[in-house]
Amino acid sequence: MPFKRYVEIGRVALVNYGKDYGKLVVIVDVVDQNRALVDAPDMVRGQMNFKRLQLTDFKIYIPRVPKKKTLIEAMEKADVKNKWENSSWGKKLIVQKKRASLNDFDRFKIMLAKIKKAGVVRQELAKLKKENAS
Amino acid sequence: MALHLLIKWKGESPCFREHRFFFHLEHLMPNILNIFEKNPTKIKNYGIWLCYQSRTGYHNMYKEYRDTILNGAVEQKYTKIVSRHRVRFPCIQIFKTATIPAKLCKRDSTKQLHNSKIKFPLVFNKVRLPTRKLKTTYKASKPNLFKFSHCNEKRVNVVYGSKIFGSEHLLVC
Numbered sequence: 024m025p026f027k028r029y030v031e032i033g034r035v036a037l038v039n040y041g042k043d044y045g046k047l048v049v050i051v052d053v054v055d056q057n058r059a060l061v062d063a064p065d066m067v068r069g070q071m072n073f074k075r076l077q078l079t080d081f082k083i084y085i086p087r088v089p090k091k092k093t094l095i096e097a098m099e100k101a102d103v104k105n106k107w108e109n110s111s112w113g114k115k116l117i118v119q120k121k122r123a124s125l126n127d128f129d130r131f132k133i134m135l136a137k138i139k140k141a142g143v144v145r146q147e148l149a150k151l152k153k154e155n156a157s
Numbered sequence: 158m159a160l161h162l163l164i165k166w167k168g169e170s171p172c173f174r175e176h177r178f179f180f181h182l183e184h185l186m187p188n189i190l191n192i193f194e195k196n197p198t199k200i201k202n203y204g205i206w207l208c209y210q211s212r213t214g215y216h217n218m219y220k221e222y223r224d225t226i227l228n229g230a231v232e233q234k235y236t237k238i239v240s241r242h243r244v245r246f247p248c249i250q251i252f253k254t255a256t257i258p259a260k261l262c263k264r265d266s267t268k269q270l271h272n273s274k275i276k277f278p279l280v281f282n283k284v285r286l287p288t289r290k291l292k293t294t295y296k297a298s299k300p301n302l303f304k305f306s307h308c309n310e311k312r313v314n315v316v317y318g319s320k321i322f323g324s325e326h327l328l329v330c
Binding site for chain 2: 031040
């Protein structure tokens with residue numbers, strides 16, 4: 024099948040618009056063609072338009088419309104939080120958040136670290152060039 | 158939110174009905190209570206029986222909507238009837254609403270969602286900006302609508318607007 028991410032019960036999705044922006048939610052049921060009933064451990068179960076959701080690669084195994092406790096257990100079992108934070112998409116979001124919350128001193132420290140790293144890279148490059156030339 | 162009141166005023170002109178509506182609102186119903194949904198986290202199939210006045214006559218209808226709360230279903234119903242039949246709020250009377258168990262639903266568009274193993278891809282994925290502040294008229298590049306559904310095909314003209322989304326899936330794959 025050319026599609027890999029499906030709207031299905033247990034699909035983990037990221038909210039990309041609105042009040043719950045940035046949250047990972049689980050699709051617990053489908054209301055109709057445009058809306059799903061979503062749930063997360065820290066929010067009240069509610070309906071959300073698919074336009075606000077971006078499906079992820081992760082899926083947890085839950086029965087249709089599970090109890091909150093069941094949902095939380097299933098999420099822990101599937102280790103959604105860790106898997107998300109280790110995925111490239113999750114990592115990118117963490118880095119973005121970090122960057123947005125930097126203060127001037129942090130940015131100064133980053134500047135120094137970048138200069139140092141560039142210096143080390145340039146040294147290695149110079150070594151390789153020398154080896155190649157000789 | 159649409160306040161749902163069960164009042165029958167059939168057989169009168171829309172103007173007169175509106176006048177009567179507000180008259181009764183003020184004189185006979187000094188206190189209107191908002192009835193909150195008992196289970197707003199549970200999806201229900203709502204059947205709505207209504208009567209509407211079109212340009213040429215009166216018609217009865219039975220419509221089904223899936224929603225978590227009755228007010229939501231009624232709102233859906235009003236907007237759908239406006240779009241499909243061009244009938245506005247004053248010309249519609251709801252005389253019955255009920256929560257219908259899945260077995261007794263009549264409409265295919267609600268029945269197709271009664272599947273415990275429901276599964277479909279999101280075919281048309283226009284990624285929106287997180288806030289309207291960031292919206293711009295022009296963008297540097299065309300949006301990639303299939304990037305996040307991981308379809309191997311190039312952009313295809315999908316006819317969405319069809320109720321049965323199974324057919325959309327077939328069109329694209």
